[in-house]
Amino acid sequence: MIENKEKVVSVYAEANPNPESMKFVMSVTLLPEGQSVDYPNLESALESPLAQELFNFDYVSRVFIASNFVTVTKNSNLEWVKLIPELRTFLKSYVEAGGPIFTEGFVVNKQKAATESHGEASGENTDISQKIIDLLDNYVRPAVEQDGGNITFKSYHDGVVTVFLQGSCSGCPSATVTLKSGIENLLKRMVPEVREVVADGIAV
Incomplete structure (x- = not known):
């Protein structure tokens, strides 16, 4: 098991643009900088005992773990002001007790989608990607x-960039606006070949 040996852990909640998600920032390292994992349901969280424990709260619908924070998405009308103390106490106690974050041998396969798409692309497409x-x-x-989320490259084909949105970004009401007005504009300006940016992971 990958365990956290720190015995004193501070945890604070931080709001983000998705009203259904809350980012819990911790004073310990959960994953190497730049790495993250997204669990959209309990079945996907087999390699993370921490995520499995969080899914035991009946209002938790998604868990996203990054370098020093956990983003929890709820599926309930309950207000965060009522849920934050319970989740913060659980996370603090779990990590302080040395609870495993991930199973033994777990490795984040960073940007797997990008690597796979590189294998399919060649020449100019690879350079643009x-x-x-x-x-x-x-x-x-x-x-x-x-904002408690993550974005990863999936593919580039005929001027269209496809990305994955994870964590708080999935299902966020403002995610589509951010994607089009922010990310798409940036990529069009810096990479003239880009015509459009679309996303997997946006819940409709």
Whole structure:
């Protein structure tokens, strides 16, 4: 088991643009910087005992784990002011007790989708894809992580960039606006070949 040995942990809640999600920032490292995992349901969380425990709260519908925070998405009309103390206490107690975050041998396969799409692309498409990945890594992802989410490159084909939106970004009412007015404009300006940006992971 990958365990956290720290015994004193501070946890605070931070709101983000998605009213159904809350970001819980912790004083310990859960994953290496730049890595993250997204669990849209209990069945997908087999490699994370922490995520499985969070899904035991009947109002939790999604769990996103990044370097030093956990974003929890709820599926209930209950207000966050009532839920935050319970989740904060649980996270603090769990990590302080050395509870495993991930199962033994778990490795985040960073940007697996990008690697797979590179295998299908060649020549100019590969170069354009790499430019897009670099822009997402350096300019977009840090801002998205601040809001408790993540964005990863999936593919580039005929001027269309497809990305994955995870964590608080999935199902966020403002995600489509951010995607079009922010990310799409940036990529069009920096990579002239880009015509459009679309996303997987936006719940309708």
